[in-house]
Amino acid sequence: MLDKIFSGLCFGVLSLGFVVTAHAADAVNSKCPVSGKDADGPTVTFKKATIGFCCDKCKSKFEAAPTALLAKVTPDNGTAINATCPLSGKDIDEDQLALSAEGETVATCCGKCLAKFKVDPAKFADKLK
Ligand SMILES: [Zn+2]
Ligand SMILES: [Zn+2]
Secondary structure, three states: OHHHHHHHHHHHHHHHHHHHHOOOOOOOOOEOOOOOOEOOOOEEEEOOEEEEOOOHHHHHHHHHOHHHHHOOOOOOOOOOOOOEOOOOOOEOOOOOEEEOOOOOEEEOOOHHHHHHHHHOHHHHHHHOO
16 A cells, blocks of 8 residues: 555656656757746747747747847757857866857857857857858
8 A cells, every 4th residue: 555655656756757858859949038947848040040938928028139139049859050158268067058049059168158158149240150
């Protein structure tokens, strides 16, 4: 009897874990750039990127101001297109990810460069290869 309850509980926790970590299959991000929640809802195609959101409300907010919200997208489901930081020229840190103006996944060498990159991604377009 107790065993049955226990395995039932385990199953419940496991399935909950799946829901929490789920994201839209082809989205570059796992967190909604508007709410910060899990991006397991609708997606929007922005140039070369598919961006995931938690709900239609957040999707609409992004569509209304994509350039402003682009900096909030963390493309953590892909590989960076560049090997060196577009700002410093140093080796990239795979944890410092942002989207380029073209929707490509880009990495910088540190958080400082990442913050500068996000202010105006278009400015560094010619430094990305
Ligand atoms: Zn939402
Ligand atoms: Zn740096």
